[in-house]
Amino acid sequence: MVSAGWVERIKESSSEAKVLPGILRPGAYFFNGDEAAAEGAIAANGRFFAAYPITPATEIAERCAARFPECGGMFIQMEDELAAMNCILGAAWAGAKALTSTSGPGFSLMMENLGLGIMLETPVVLANVQRAGPSTGLPTSVGQQDMMQARWGSHGDYEIIALCPDSPQECFDLMIRAFNLSEQFRTPVLLMSDETIGHMTEKVIIPPAEEIELVPRRYTRAAPGDYWPYVPDEDLVPPMARAGTGYRYHVTGLTHDHRGYPDLDAEGQHQLLWRLKNKILQNQKKILSFEMARMDDAEVCLLAYGCSSRVARSVMELARERGIRAGLLRLITVWPFPDDLVRDVAGRVKAIIVPEINLGQIVREVERAARGRTKVVSVPHAGGGLHTEPAVLQVIEEALR
Amino acid sequence: MNPETPKKGTDGGDELPGSDGHPMDRILRMDRMPHIWCPGCGLGTTVSCFALAVNECGIDYDKLCVVSGIGCTGRAAGYLRLDGYHTTHGRAIPFATGLHLANPDLKVVVISGDGDLSAIGGNHLIHAARRNLNLVVICVNNFIYGMTGGQVAPTTPEGMKATTSPFGCLEHPFNLPYLASSSGATLVARWTTLDVRQMVNTFKKAFMKKGFSFIEVISPCPELYMRRNKLGDGLAMMKRFQSDRLVKHGADPKEADLGATGKILVGEFVNLDRSTYADAYFRMVSQLAEAKSVRKEEAKPGGKSPAQAGAKAPEAVGEPKAKPRPAEGDREGRGPEKKAAGTPAVATSPP
Ligand SMILES: Cc1ncc(C[n+]2csc(CCOP(=O)(O)OP(=O)(O)O)c2C)c(N)n1
Ligand code: SF4
Numbered sequence: 001m002v003s004a005g006w007v008e009r010i011k012e013s014s015s016e017a018k019v020l021p022g023i024l025r026p027g028a029y030f031f032n033g034d035e036a037a038a039e040g041a042i043a044a045n046g047r048f049f050a051a052y053p054i055t056p057a058t059e060i061a062e063r064c065a066a067r068f069p070e071c072g073g074m075f076i077q078m079e080d081e082l083a084a085m086n087c088i089l090g091a092a093w094a095g096a097k098a099l100t101s102t103s104g105p106g107f108s109l110m111m112e113n114l115g116l117g118i119m120l121e122t123p124v125v126l127a128n129v130q131r132a133g134p135s136t137g138l139p140t141s142v143g144q145q146d147m148m149q150a151r152w153g154s155h156g157d158y159e160i161i162a163l164c165p166d167s168p169q170e171c172f173d174l175m176i177r178a179f180n181l182s183e184q185f186r187t188p189v190l191l192m193s194d195e196t197i198g199h200m201t202e203k204v205i206i207p208p209a210e211e212i213e214l215v216p217r218r219y220t221r222a223a224p225g226d227y228w229p230y231v232p233d234e235d236l237v238p239p240m241a242r243a244g245t246g247y248r249y250h251v252t253g254l255t256h257d258h259r260g261y262p263d264l265d266a267e268g269q270h271q272l273l274w275r276l277k278n279k280i281l282q283n284q285k286k287i288l289s290f291e292m293a294r295m296d297d298a299e300v301c302l303l304a305y306g307c308s309s310r311v312a313r314s315v316m317e318l319a320r321e322r323g324i325r326a327g328l329l330r331l332i333t334v335w336p337f338p339d340d341l342v343r344d345v346a347g348r349v350k351a352i353i354v355p356e357i358n359l360g361q362i363v364r365e366v367e368r369a370a371r372g373r374t375k376v377v378s379v380p381h382a383g384g385g386l387h388t389e390p391a392v393l394q395v396i397e398e399a400l401r
Numbered sequence: 402m403n404p405e406t407p408k409k410g411t412d413g414g415d416e417l418p419g420s421d422g423h424p425m426d427r428i429l430r431m432d433r434m435p436h437i438w439c440p441g442c443g444l445g446t447t448v449s450c451f452a453l454a455v456n457e458c459g460i461d462y463d464k465l466c467v468v469s470g471i472g473c474t475g476r477a478a479g480y481l482r483l484d485g486y487h488t489t490h491g492r493a494i495p496f497a498t499g500l501h502l503a504n505p506d507l508k509v510v511v512i513s514g515d516g517d518l519s520a521i522g523g524n525h526l527i528h529a530a531r532r533n534l535n536l537v538v539i540c541v542n543n544f545i546y547g548m549t550g551g552q553v554a555p556t557t558p559e560g561m562k563a564t565t566s567p568f569g570c571l572e573h574p575f576n577l578p579y580l581a582s583s584s585g586a587t588l589v590a591r592w593t594t595l596d597v598r599q600m601v602n603t604f605k606k607a608f609m610k611k612g613f614s615f616i617e618v619i620s621p622c623p624e625l626y627m628r629r630n631k632l633g634d635g636l637a638m639m640k641r642f643q644s645d646r647l648v649k650h651g652a653d654p655k656e657a658d659l660g661a662t663g664k665i666l667v668g669e670f671v672n673l674d675r676s677t678y679a680d681a682y683f684r685m686v687s688q689l690a691e692a693k694s695v696r697k698e699e700a701k702p703g704g705k706s707p708a709q710a711g712a713k714a715p716e717a718v719g720e721p722k723a724k725p726r727p728a729e730g731d732r733e734g735r736g737p738e739k740k741a742a743g744t745p746a747v748a749t750s751p752p
Contacts, residue, residue: 006683010503048503069686070693074502076678079528083495086488090468090499093486094507098499116489243484243500244507246463250430250479252487253471261433262479 009072011242013047013097014123014183014217019209020045022071026208033197034059034101036168036204037127038067040175041099043212046125047073048096050087052080052106055139056195057129060101081109088124089117093251095217095242097179101127103195105136107146107153114188115154116253118276121230121238123182123217125175127191129198130306132357132383142195143383144306144357150190151335157273159280161287162190162335164305168202174332180215181287185279186237192334194357196307196386224248229260236279280336289332290341294320298327300396301349303342303366305331307386308355315355315392324396334362339369346370351399355379355387375399417482428452428462430482437476441635443594443620447541448477450597451512454604465608466509468497470517473547473622477512491522494529497536505535505679508608515542515556515617519575523555530584530613532678537607537614540577543622551625558661562629577617578654582671587612589654589671593619593642596667603669612677619665630661641665 012020023043031039038060041049049064051057061077068075074096078084081102088098102110107128117124128150132143146153150162161181165171174191182189220227220239229249232238238258241247250260255272257263263272280287294316295301304312309330319326329345329352331338342365346352352374354363363378370376377399381387419431429452438444455465462483469478471490478485488496497509511518518526518540529536545563546552553563556577557570582589588610592600600618607614621627621638632638642665650668657666676684 006686007504007506048499050499069682069689074682076498076502078495078498079524082492083498083525083528086492086495087499087502089488090486090496090501091503092499093484094500094503096499096503098503113489113492116492120486243466244464244504248463248482248484250485250487252479253489254487 006072010047010074011095013045013073014092014095014242015219016045017214017216019043019212019214020047020072022067022073023209024206026206029204029206030201031168031172031204032059032199032201033165033168033171033193034129034199035063036171037101037175037191037193037198038063039204039206040172041125041179042067042071042073043172043206043209044097044176044179045214046097046099046175046179047071048088048091048098049073049075049100050078050084050091050098051100051102052078052084054103054106056131056198057101057103057106057127059198060127060129081106082113085110085113085126086116089113089120089122092122092124093120093243097123097183099125099127099179101129103129103131104133104143104146107149111149111153112155115156115158117188118154118158118160119253120251121186121240121276122188123179123186123240124188125178125182125191126188127175127193130192130194138384140195141384142307142357142386144194144308145361145383147192147334147356147358147361150192157277159277160190160335161185161187161280161333162192163289163332164192164334165197166306166309166330167197168200168204170332171197172204172206176212176214177289180213183215183217184237184286185283186218186240187280190335192306194306220247228258230256230258232275232279235283236275284336287333287336288338288341290338291328291330291332293328293330295327295329295345297325298348299325299350300400301327301329301345301352302392302396303329303331303345303352303354304356305334305362308357311387311389311392312355315389315396318389318393319396322393324400326396331362337365337369342366342369343371343373346373346376349374351375351377351396353377353379353392353396353399355381355392357381357383357386424456425449425452428455428482430480433480436480438473439624441621441623442473443543443618443622443635444474444477444541446594446597447512447539447600447618447620448480450600451477451510451539451604452481454601454608457601458605458608460508460608464507466497466500466507468493468500468509468511470513470522471548472514472517473543474512474514474541475517475548491517491520492525493517494522494525494536494538498529498534501534501536502679508537510537510539510608512539512541514547515540515544515577516546516554519577519580520555526615527580527584530581530586530615533585533587533613533675535611535613535677535679537604537610537616538581539604539616539618541618541620542577543620543626545622545626547622547625551629556659558659561626561661563626564629574659576654576658578615578657578670581615582654585613585675586615586671587673587675588614588616588669590615590669591617591619591657591667593646593665593667594621595639595642595646599648599667606669606672612675619659619667
């Protein structure tokens with residue numbers, strides 16, 4: 001059979017802790033953020049890609065279309081984003097490390113089945129290269145307007161992990177991390193990039209394969225007769241079983257018990273929902289990542305993520321030149337939101353300034369976490385471009401006045 | 402696998418949960434019985450036929466996956482002792498696509514309702530058929546949305562009543578075998594729940610087929626479709642099947658239109674062979690691998706640089722210009738690289 005070695009490779013893609021052949025030779029490359037994300041997926045042993053083309057995420061699909069066949073991976077362009085999202089869920093259950101990529105309108109279409117991924121506890125990665133909306137909006141221009149949709153976009157109540165890269169290098173690095181987190185916590189992980197980062201070309205270092213740490217899938221060690229799909233380990237994450245290996249489990253998007261059988265009452269719902277939430281929240285320390293710059297003596301904090309943090313960084317320097325002690329807190333993990341970190345910062349500064357390319361989304365979280373300990377100022381932008389430095393600087397000056 | 406060997410149940414014991422030793426219990430989850438289906442419903446018959454076909458054809462249970470969408474029919478996956486996935490409304494086919502393409506050694510079967518597969522999931526159905534994915538789709542057509550209480554479906558015959566067509570359905574229904582075959586399905590059949598033997602045989606054929614199989618099962622919904630339209634009970638529909646069905650293998654699916662009354666064309670309409678998506682993909686992969694080994698030859702000392710080797714070759718920077726770079730095809734081989742400076746390989750969490 002033609003597929004013989006193929007199936008083995010796909011199987012390896014989720015159970016291997018070492019990087020499989022296919023990764024680029026180590027060295028420095030020029031990539032845009034989308035290409036770097038695709039290469040990050042390959043480096044993370046991502047071997048199944050399904051998507052529907054959409055600007056500004058198309059380059060991820062195009063690069064995967066060119067690269068996956070030679071890496072032992074499967075590529076398929078699906079008929080829409082509903083299909084793409086479901087397709088990667090199925091692929092993950094068959095043993096693949098699977099991903100999809102999209103932007104605003106497609107992200108909306110993926111929402112229902114992102115929920116299925118969360119409910120079935122399926123490790124997959126979804127990259128959203130954000131553009132400005134609503135609706136078709138500005139198809140080729142930047143936005144950071146899906147940050148709340150990332151958190152709450154699927155119906156029902158749940159926790160989600162979302163990472164925001166600020167450079168092509170980080171698209172590569174965080175794609176690997178997104179896969180690792182998805183495997184570690186058996187949940188879909190969002191890579192929330194944006195048009196500016198996705199289309200920006202910079203130097204990207206591909207490290208030697210042996211320097212890349214990968215989290216293999218948590219496959220059960222139980223014998224088929226002794227396995228139920230939702231008996232959690234101590235960290236609340238249940239080990240998985242690959243399709244076709246004799247476990248013959250049932251899983252459902254309905255509220256279910258440890259056997260994966262429907263359990264349709266308030267008690268069953270209570271048990272499942274809290275476990276799904278707590279497996280993320282109890283492990284939050286392992287998920288959080290951020291960068292601080294010049295925060296030691298800061299009187300004002302610029303809090304930003306993704307492309308906006310690049311503007312924020314130069315605003316910080318400008319402010320320092322003018323004698324304002326500004327610092328930067330760049331969120332890399334935006335969801336789950338780092339409440340404790342922001343509360344701590346809020347206790348040390350006179351104001352937190354939040355520039356983001358939306359009309360004020362993450363700033364709400366900052367306000368909530370700061371709990372009135374400091375002034376929190378939103379610097380909104382409707383999308384289609386970046387903040388200008390003087391405009392943000394002016395907000396800082398006004399906030400300190 | 403020998404179908405005579407009872408498989409250990411997934412309950413941790415040697416006994417299959419809920420089993421009283423019936424041969425069918427190896428494939429049904431008896432611990433989930435009783436099922437939710439109404440008396441007289443054709444879904445039990447369909448699932449029994451499925452189980453019989455699995456038992457009879459000797460297919461490895463462990464390599465058989467079943468995927469359902471949402472609906473009365475969608476519950477089928479939950480009653481089968483196989484790797485089973487109860488997904489979302491309309492999305493069983495794309496989920497199955499992922500399972501199949503990530504592991505083409507699995508046999509993936511979709512069992513779902515007519516509304517699930519042809520209304521909300523209609524787009525996936527036609528594209529899966531067009532791609533000739535190696536999947537079996539069993540579509541139970543009961544002319545109505547059962548699970549949600551009897552709303553009009555894309556299969557409801559004109560004039561028939563449903564809760565959302567209280568004065569009669571205004572729309573022309575799908576001819577599902579025609580839809581599937583014109584989209585590219587390579588095995589297309591229709592049976593009624595009266596045609597138990599034939600249904601089992603076609604299921605067996607489909608399990609062994611390489612390509613997209615679409616089997617429509619016409620099934621009574623006495624509780625909603627029949628009651629509202631004063632068509633009697635489940636038995637009355639079986640009687641209609643007996644008198645109205647017309648077996649015609651190889652019939653043009655175009656002729657398989659269904660009305661509220663009149664003939665019901667059944668049989669295996671289409672059975673042909675055509676390259677599947679997976680076949681085409683693997684062909685492409687082996688061609689690429691061949692081309693790659695040729696390029697490898699060319700790339701030996703004095704060979705082409707990545708930029709020349711292919712449009713997709715990334716521009717490596719920071720390497721000494723004089724050093725000949727291996728061709729694109731050499732990516733997998735890791736040469737004695739100088740350690741890349743700068744950024745850390747993997748983003749790490751803060752303490
Ligand atoms: C996205 C979405 N829309 C609507 C529903 C509600 N819903 C559940 S099953 C169903 C129709 C089922 O009809 P059919 O597919 O024909 O299956 P049957 O119940 O008749 O077997 C609908 C509309 C849903 N679950 N999800
Ligand atoms: S509502 Fe109709 S389709 Fe659903 S179980 Fe009852 S008889 Fe069967």
